[in-house]
Amino acid sequence: MNALHTLLDRAADLPAEYGDGLTSHLPMALHALQRLGATDARLASFFERYGARFGARRDPVPTARRLADWTTSRGDWEAFGVLRAHFAAALAEEGATAVLAEALPPLWTGIAAAAFHGPIRAAHAVEAGHAGELATALAYWAARWQAVEAVPPPQPPLDFDAWFDRFVDAGVAAAIDAPLISGRIAKASATPIFRADAARLIPPADAVGTLARHAARLYAQSRNFTVLHIVTAARAVRVLSAFAAPADPALWPAVAAALMAAQVQRRGADTAGAWGWAEVNAAAIDSDDDHVIKLVHACMEHAKHDPDPAFLAAARCAVS
Structure with missing residues (x-):
């Protein structure tokens, strides 16, 4: 397992937001640092510094379980946990390519989610190749889905x-x-x-x-x-x-x-x-x-x- 995946595993139970609705950039920044050529030690030091802002707050990783229709929960922040469980199960069963092909069209209609952090986090997760992080990213996008018509x-x-x-x-x-x-x-x-x-x-x-x-x-x-x-x-x-x-x-x-x-x-x-x-x-x-x-x-x-x-x-x- 590479250093990025190890740190994304450690970040799995950190909240998706902190403060007054601010998006956690930790997984996105870790991937960006890796792509820029940062050393494993630099990734670890960034993780420790950034992770301190969460204090003792943790969001346990939910048990994977699919929803009958996840799209009805778009824009519902309270549904973040069940959405995360849904996408974890879907990714385990179908793989990233199939899940993205199905999930992206109804997510794109809410592309503005959390100041575009829904799609931004999802793109970093795709390139990082980490299923757990992709499940979290898709769930975050869905829960903060914001349509602008x-x-x-x-x-x-x-x-x-x-x-x-x-x-x-x-x-x-x-x-x-x-x-x-x-x-x-x-x-x-x-x-x-x-x-x-x-x-x-x-x-x-x-x-x-x-x-x-x-x-x-x-x-x-x-x-x-x-x-x-x-x-x-x-x-x-x-x-x-x-x-x-x-x-x-x-x-x-x-x-x-x-x-x-x-x-x-x-x-x-x-x-x-x-x-x-x-x-x-x-x-x-x-x-x-x-x-x-x-x-x-x-x-x-x-x-x-x-x-x-x-x-x-x-x-x-x-x-x-």
């Missing part, structure tokens, strides 16, 4: 650049206030501009790649915390789409609401000098900031598909 309006469609900028600008002007990103997404989706324009997008051919590039560029210009989650969510969509791609009506309204919720203030990009990927990678491995680790990992993965300098610029910004 938009009705196609009669107005003319918008190309990606115009659509993206419209919601970035709308967020700056809007009065959207809530303690968590998910709450701000919900409020943004109730605004007149969202109802009028969210469904006007004409997705480009490489829609997810285009989203990742635009979001990375915006993060480099703003260091915005919500935009960071759009960058990492785009990577998750890319990974999980190999099993079942999200329908456009589920993905793009959630992105529009998140762009508004970000309330971005643009500024000059931080470049961390002339650092290249090697220096940025090393800085991320040394960081104890789980969001920095995950963003750098996501940007490096995006850059494998697209050499656009936006990804290195965003990663430099994160570590500087």
Whole structure:
């Protein structure tokens, strides 16, 4: 068993959230660190430091047991335990590929779950190859499932650049206030501009790649915390789409609401000098900031598909 799997086993009874509804990033950050090339000792030290925030809290791993229809429990946080038991049983019986092909379509409709951490955690779990962590991730997504819907309006469609900028600008002007990103997404989706324009997008051919590039560029210009989650969510969509791609009506309204919720203030990009990927990678491995680790990992993965300098610029910004 490799070091990552050993630590994911140890993390199995740690809560999925802590504090006032904050998502645990421990399993996601551990996987990202491993992919960045961290040593086993570094993984262990990060585990100990991050794990301290849970104190003595533990969530026992439930006995695997399938539900007749798990989709009726979407969006019900109290059902997290039984959902976790369901996905553990399903994965043991059918394997990850079959379970993902069945589970993703009804999960994609709630892609905004916990500020996109549902799909983000699931993507890390898939790549980590750990069935227990994947069961927990899918259950977390289902329990925090958050649908963001938009009705196609009669107005003319918008190309990606115009659509993206419209919601970035709308967020700056809007009065959207809530303690968590998910709450701000919900409020943004109730605004007149969202109802009028969210469904006007004409997705480009490489829609997810285009989203990742635009979001990375915006993060480099703003260091915005919500935009960071759009960058990492785009990577998750890319990974999980190999099993079942999200329908456009589920993905793009959630992105529009998140762009508004970000309330971005643009500024000059931080470049961390002339650092290249090697220096940025090393800085991320040394960081104890789980969001920095995950963003750098996501940007490096995006850059494998697209050499656009936006990804290195965003990663430099994160570590500087």
